[in-house]
Amino acid sequence: MIPPALPRPAVPGLFLALEGGDGAGKTTQAALLGAWLTALGCEAVLTREPGGTALGRVLREALLHGEDLDPRTEALLFATDRAHHVHSLVRPALERGAVVVTDRYIDSSLAYQGGARGLDEAEVRGLSRWATGDLLPDLTILLDLDPAVGARRREGAPDRMEREADAFHVRVRERFRALAAAEPDRYLVLDAARAPEELHAAIRERVSVLLPGGPA
Template sequence: MLGGRVGGAGYADPVTTPPPRPTTALPATGCFVALEGGDGAGKTTQQELLGRWLRGLGHEVVLTREPGGTELGRVLREAVLHGGDVDPRTEALLYATDRAHHVHQLVRPALGRGAVVVTDRYIDSSVAYQGAARELGAAEIRDLSLWATEGLLPHLTVLLDLDPAAGAARITGAPDRIERESAAFHTRVREHYFALAAADPARYLVLDATWPPERIHAAVRERLAPLLPAPAVPGARAGGRP
């Protein structure tokens, strides 16, 4: 079994897998979820499904992304994904800049209000893409991001695992700088995500991204429900199914 992986041979049962525990201090009233995985894995779809379910339970929900979750982040996103030649070290620092501002401006205030924050990518994207695939050093990139965020890690990280070739086939429109990288690059990303999940199984839930979206969503709900705070709407139910 690898990092709470679910689906197919060697995957865990989402009901019997122990719920994750926060690995750093978090505001006690909120819940922080990160969606990770290669390009085309379906993170946006799962984020939308989670938002709908959580709002139905009465929670304040903040759906965001990295890069681009703030006004400054949108400028940085354009530069790093659609700009000209950006060397790997500059790329890593741009992502860290976006992350520092994102956490300070949006994520921590929302958690402090008791909201459920669901982000499309977070620290582990930088560790896998810039640290491992760009060969800048996974430990160095992780330390940079932890410094930028004052050590903020999610309660739950959902890794949607998909073969890079299958992910590339799902992408519509013109690919960005990262999506245009070689198959070997994206394979290194995938392999390092597996390593991250294996190293922190309490925080990770690894799911087969070839599953139908509703099946993936059901597995995420099973894992997330015990971690949710009391709903913001009086009388609404916390956790469980809508």
């Protein structure tokens, strides 16, 4: 059972997270969403985990391109990045009224370190919620894609996560879908095999009702 989140402190900003397996198109959709928000006159802050801060870039290199890590160390390093990311970038942006769009957030830890690595999900969730002061997105957009299709989309040398076996990526996908099914009001689940423009239109439609002033 998912424990209830603490009430989020009232801030004028909007917090959006893009989730999904490798190759699902999160980077593309973040860029399209940022351009649309900017055209509406919003301050759009595009970021990612790991790597949204200077410290995060160091941790990203270690996590994705460094030596092999045991699951607990991996989970702790992702939580370290997330704690610093929220404290130094996400919360300040929300407090000044920005729309923050992050490529990956807590659900990625639940899907990768919990669902795929086999760590206790309640412990992983508790660690991330403690690290972030219980800050959850206003909307999580799950780009759902067959891992085999995602693998064919990748360019360049695979990172440490991308090199995992097919069964690992299947477990990641299954856990993402289960998380979304458990909290449907906070998720928008989209078939990431659709054209990028179609996905962007669906995201725009959902996000527009969350913006100040209603649909845009």
